[in-house]
Amino acid sequence: IFNLNNYEKEEGSGFYFKKDISFNNSEFKLIGVGCRYKILLSMYSVGMYINNIPGNLKIKNSIETILNDESKKILLLKIYREIDILSMISALNSAFLKRIEKEKKINQNLLHLEWILKKYIKNGLKQNDELLFEWDTNKINIYIGKNDKEINN
Numbered sequence: 001i002f003n004l005n006n007y008e009k010e011e012g013s014g015f016y017f018k019k020d021i022s023f024n025n026s027e028f029k030l031i032g033v034g035c036r037y038k039i040l041l042s043m044y045s046v047g048m049y050i051n052n053i054p055g056n057l058k059i060k061n062s063i064e065t066i067l068n069d070e071s072k073k074i075l076l077l078k079i080y081r082e083i084d085i086l087s088m089i090s091a092l093n094s095a096f097l098k099r100i101e102k103e104k105k106i107n108q109n110l111l112h113l114e115w116i117l118k119k120y121i122k123n124g125l126k127q128n129d130e131l132l133f134e135w136d137t138n139k140i141n142i143y144i145g146k147n148d149k150e151i152n153n
Contacts, residue, residue: 004016006018006019006020007019008030008033008047009033010033010034010035010045010046010047010078011035012034012035012037012042012045012080013035013042013044013045013078013080015045015078015080017030017033017045017047017076017078018030021049021074023049023074023132023134024134026051026072027051028049028050028051028072028074029049029050029051029053030047030048030049031048031049031050031053031066032047032048033045033046033047033048034046035080036091036095038087038091041081042080042081043079043080043081043083043091044077044078044079044080044081044083044091045077045078045080046075046076046077046078047075047076047078048066048073048074048075048076049073049074049075049076050066050069050071050072050073050074051071051072051073052069052071052072053071072134072135072136073134073135074132074133074134074135075132075133075135076130076131076132077130077131077132077133078128078129078130079125079126079127079128079129079130079131080127081127082124082125082126082127083124083125084124085117085118085121085122085123085124085125088117088121088124088125089113089114089117089118092113092117093114113140113142116142117142120144121144129144129145130143130144130145131143131144131145132144132145
């Protein structure tokens with residue numbers, strides 16, 4: 001049974017994100033959702049998950065605090081509107097760069113991200129497709145979900 005109490009709705013797109021998920025043998029809690037807009041149109045929604053919420057996160061809820069913590073993190077992007085891969089890469093680069101500008105290693109890895117996305121998502125992303133970025137100490141794993149049917153959660 002679909003229980004809305006187990007989900008948080010991201011208002012810009014209307015997508016629902018599960019509050020608790022299990023992924024790669026770890027349990028994760030949703031700590032925030034948001035929407036990326038381009039010219040007033042919502043492009044994708046993002047949910048951020050963490051497997052061990054640090055104590056100082058409750059005091060200072062910043063992306064820097066989250067990224068510097070040793071916990072595993074997940075960014076789950078749900079695509080709201082069809083987008084070509086070059087536009088998606090541009091949106092991701094600007095979103096990452098303005099939030100993690102101090103982390104040079106991650107900035108360098110964004111070049112690899114561009115190459116990976118161009119190789120594996122040549123035809124762009126369709127509505128309801130998902131990208132999942134798993135931060136694990138010193139690497140980022142990327143998972144791509146291609147959905148052929150409309151989903152409600």
